[in-house]
Amino acid sequence: MKYKLIVERTDLNFSAAHFLMHHPKCERIHGHNYRVTIKVESDELNSQQMIVDFMDVRNITREICQKMDHHILIPTKADDIEIKEMGKELEVIANKRRYIFPKEDALLLPIEATTVEKISEYIYKQLKQSPLKDLKIKVSVEEAEGSIGTFTEE
Helix, strand or coil: CCEEEEEEEEEEEEEEEECCCCCCCCCCCEEEEEEEEEEEEECCCCCCCCCCCHHHHHHHHHHHHHHHCCEEEEECCCCCEEEEEECCEEEEEECCEEEEEEHHHEEEECCCCCCHHHHHHHHHHHHCCCCCCCCEEEEEEEEECCEEEEEECC
């Protein structure tokens, strides 16, 4: 690809709690301040001589981040997880633990695990359902300084 655009801003972030299945330390609920970086590539530019407007990428990504912000992220496709709706609450049984969360505090994600790799893939798929769908996109999610997962479809 000839042209690359990188959108890495302080407002492309979210704070969320999660747990990892079958991990000795991270199976406990804990949280991160995630940062998201989007890279877009193209061989051609549009009529404005850009791949896409920075602001379009920023605004769409920021909206995705805001939906994830201040939630407990629950992986609905994980093995060994049970999720039951109980009125305004969710019962989650995972890692031999039973949790009750207010529904409004939980975000059910159609992924196998809430690792940065799978969160990157989730954000990528959200971007591919947006006006950015025809672009080559790479999504990176950082959960701690220097701990980054990436997803792109090649």
